[in-house]
Amino acid sequence: MSVQISTPSRERRRTLEQHQVVLLMVALLFGAFAVGLPAFRTPHNLVTLLRNICVLGILGVGMGVVVIARGIDLSQVVIMAVSSAYAVRLMNHHGLGEAPALLLGLVVAVALGLINGFLVDFVEIPALFATLATYLLYFNGARTMALPSLIEDVPHRARHLLYLGHGNVLGVPVPILVFAAVALATHLTLTRTALGRFIYAHGDNPDAAGITGIPTRPLTMLEYAFSALVAYVAGLVQAGSIASVDTHVALGTLIFSVILVVVLGGISLVGGRGGVHSVIVGALLVGVMVNGMTLMNLANDIQGIVLGLVLLGAILLDNRLHPRDEETVKQGD
């Protein structure tokens, strides 16, 4: 029981954490691209690289919190698409001003997240199945009741929304600042507050957390609501960037990329492990690879193969450095 806690510091120094392994891979790839591709190492390209991982990173932060708490939110990208499209539709077709429309979009996102939390903790449906069901329900329900158009173009008067995608502060694109703000706020909450400790305890051992007096049911609802809120923010950044909301994104593979960057960076699906830094290194690895391969003009299928192989390599390396055994896979120790 206490073996993990009393691991000698010498042992700790010898092995790398998963996020450090991934960070090492980021550094290696970064170095290789910087040497081989002069266009890669330009400051402009590095800003673009960061800019292009913002939506993935923001979503990853929300998903990371849910996974740390031993959940999963497969409906996250649907919530992102539906709530941001609804906000824009309110401006386009119902004459609402930017502020009330964005507020109502936020309400929709949080409400959908709360429903997820309710289904997982009060109805006690496993998170995987609950959010898979709500993925279908939210998307098709929204199409039927509120979003007859899959694409909503952002009107010119939505200046603040467009600024979220196109603005910059002292040369730094606003999406990067939004990602940084979401990541920092979440990191501080997880590491410096009682709420953060509750979330880790919830993921580490929900029964023990409940016994010790942590209100796990409201906490679950809060976690899913947070994931939805963050998804809404990512949706607004995306909408501002391309001046439209394309809800097709919900039908694509973005949700798998989100789960990938979360798990890759060291947030274990069994809960209680990892942090915001895990998401950042996971997103960086994907971002560096995609950026480098785009500059190399590699065909999309070759990019897919390389991406798959490097990710597999990262996981294999982690397995070599951290052999799995009964102790390390156990929860609640």
Add this chain to the structure above:
Amino acid sequence: MSNTIRRRSRSRLVAALTLAVVTLGGVACSAGSGTSHANGATTAAEGLWKAGDGNIPSLDLRSHAMKSLQGKTMAWVPVGLGVPLTDEWTYVMKTRAEALGMKFIVRDPNWDSQNEARAVSSLIAEHPDVLVLHNPDVQLLSSQIEQAQKAGIFVVQVNMVSNYKSDAYVGADWETLGSLIANDIVKTCGPGTSGKVEIIEGPKTSGASLDQLRGAKSVFDQHPEIKIVSDQSGGNWDPSAAHDLASTVLRANPDLCAVYGFWGVMTNGAAQAVKEAGQAGKIKVFASGGGSPINCQNLQQGLFHEFVYYDAPLQAQQIVDIGNLLLQSGLKAGDVHWASYTPLQVWTADKAAATTCYTPKVTLP
């Protein structure tokens, strides 16, 4: 009796061959020019329609048309509803088909290719008279199109053709469109520019991507001054993928001359990346589409340099016209392979004020 049957079969074969020769000869026909083919088809028709016999009482002509169309079913399976292009097609087809006394049904696969294949199978079992299909790629519905034709259902393909050719294709002539845009890029990115061009395709297996790329490459290959610095797919016509591709490529090539995207809605993402980089107007964005509002906005704001328009409402009208023609012709499914290419119009930024995009009407299934 057997001579009559043989004569009819022969005259039907002659008509089918005539249509096939005209079609395969590359004659692009608009809704208007379809009339001349209809005259050819009349030689093959049974009953009222006889070769060279124009002495038909008007009432009989009307009665034949009505009988051929009234109560017949036209079924439509788009890749998915909810985007301006498919919504506009659906609205116009429904309105026009119903005005002719036909029943119009639509199945929305919601952008899921497996749903689309299932919807087509189920419709084949229901046996509509005309099946209108929007192929997501060149292979997915091939065997089902063949199956539908064998079951006696007329099949019309819209805008993205399948490997298996059915009675008719209505849509853009992608090869011409690709070469048209490529020629304009060659003119725009000539001497005094870097000649660097980025291409953002749609899905690699889509008929629209494959044929458009072939048309463009046939021009670019003859112009070594044009350098294709990037040729990648924007996923499933995804504007955010186009945004990310364009933002990366234009940072690496600040002297980029043009971005050529294969669909306006997707290319909007690339245009936003160009705007974000402060290069709007300097990097020329080329796209094409059915004329949804975002394309006009991008032209008017100078985010698109050139937009090649294929008239979506006209395409829908052409589909109904061809369905009408097939039903009145006396032909059987698979007798002919017709292509009706929509006229292309080049819209440029300087003529943006004169361009008119449609306002899409949503028709829920």
